[in-house]
Amino acid sequence: MTTPRDLLIIAMDADVRHSPEPGDLSLALAGAELIDLLGAQAITLDGDHLVPGDRPPPVDRLLDDAASSLVRRAPYESLGDWLWRRGRGLPEAYLAALEAEGQLTRSRRTSWMPFQTGRTVPADAPAHRSAASRWSSDEPVLAALAAAVGIREEPTGDSADVSDDAVAAVLAAVNDALQELDAERRRRAIDEAAADNIRRGE
Template structure:
């Protein structure tokens, strides 16, 4: 299993509060950076992602991510990668989990045609993700915290990990600022219309 897939499983398994899809998508894109580093499909040079020799990882979404790496100078920054790759990524992971049989859809009881919430099935992948979360693996915990699941882990991380996690944190904060600005603009628009 990959860090990105484990993060998606953890997000679906979180019952206490729903996770913002945009935040999760950015965190998943960050998780893919770590997975691609582990697979030696990329290296980091400061904040730039330099592609390495493409090697299949055995994971469909991760192989797709490796195939989308920018292969020309000045290469892509981690932040640019998060925004580009992260677009709709949480939905892609949910679909992939369903396609591989790791989730099922619950249907509403009163309205038979309405699809309900996606729920995880009991599986080895789910148990592995839960074990990694319970163990407090720092990178997974930090990515989960960026997505709004749990608290920031304490402790030191490698410089490379810190740079990627900082970019994820900055992107999530920027997305939240956009949400807040939209709420304010919508409220102002509503006030203008009430005046007429």
């Protein structure tokens, strides 16, 4: 399995209180792709720019798509630009891939809501078990991404220790992009509140 797939499965397993915002998850999945591409030496970092490498990406269709979409001419693409561009629609793409592979199922409806069909959840399949094992081991990268989107508390101890500088740079870029997105949400909320006040004549 890959880091973005594991992150999505963990997000689907999270209770409603810790379900990430779609925009947050989009950015984190794009960052997770970069981390896997770094691990496969399909990319390297030159400062905060992504330089395509010579090695092929891991055998995964969506990671192949990610690698093929890299800007291959100097000055290359910055981490931040990649996250915003690549993240668009990424949760839906990974959901579709998991569904096509039979990795998802519908939860059973509750007896007191007979007409509720349930929600889509990870099936009891190897992908789910692999993600759960990585999650329970408090693996640093997955823990950091989960914390960034609010699935869990901030990682502490060994789970906060990401020793690879390039991976740490990607995680920092994800956090910066999430803060930017949160600031934009706040600005929109203020603007909408002001517009509501004007409409009410306040």
